[in-house]
Amino acid sequence: MEGAVEPAAALRQLHEQHGAALLGFAARLTHNPDLARDVVQDVLLRAWRHPEIVASDERAARAWLFTVTRNLVIDRWRSAAHRHETATDVSTLADRxxxxxxxxxxxxxxxxxxxxxxxxxxxxxxxxxxxxxxxxxxxxxxxxxxxxxxxxxxxxxxxxxxxxxxxxxxxxxxx
The missing domain is CATH 1.10.10.10 (Winged helix-like DNA-binding domain superfamily/Winged helix DNA-binding domain)
Known part of the structure; x- marks a missing residue:
């Protein structure tokens, strides 16, 4: 991602290069494809807010993206909102x-x-x-x-x- 690249184009390129891998990684961590997509969207939003990441070399950007993905998944697991946002089937409450x-x-x-x-x-x-x-x-x-x-x-x-x-x-x- 060398040179002066417009932030939106750089972010699009970042998504094209790493989006599928990030989604797979998030899906393995969350076991929930919808949540995985939300996490990847949050990660890319954070990358957009940090243009120095988008502009950094590909290896550093990839490492940053995967670290942020992992941290967001951990934060969601720990949050009280996670425990209250998940849909629950009443019949499975006894099993939990x-x-x-x-x-x-x-x-x-x-x-x-x-x-x-x-x-x-x-x-x-x-x-x-x-x-x-x-x-x-x-x-x-x-x-x-x-x-x-x-x-x-x-x-x-x-x-x-x-x-x-x-x-x-x-x-x-x-x-």
Missing amino acids: TPTGEDATSAVLDRWLIADALRGLSPQHREVVVAASYEGRPLAEIARTLGVPEGTVKSRLHYGLRSLRLLLQEKGVTAP
Whole structure:
């Protein structure tokens, strides 16, 4: 998308290049073709509002489009409006359990956190996973890595801080 291209033409080109893939991606995430079309429309509207994305190189624009698609799907799953906007057949109400919705939210949360963990340096990720997810004590982590315990504490501190920033960039806010 090099050169001075009119925003509407650039957006049309972006849709032609990535629209079908975005729709397929959104459909796999939502399991609802109507919702998937709405999400893709919202993504393209956001791209139109951010001409720097439309004008960026194709790879960066594609990555941005897919990230925004994923984040919008996650936001819709978490929103109260999602729970109230879906049409419900009265006969299926007895079959619904909160654990199904909780499980979906938990899966999306794990996916979001795993994606953010990949953004950490290997040293920070290793310590954060060992301490926060495996529940290992700092002294054990230090012995395993062959570094002083103070280094593990420092890596954990800066790793968690970086993880929080990465999650904030993805739209996650603290409760």
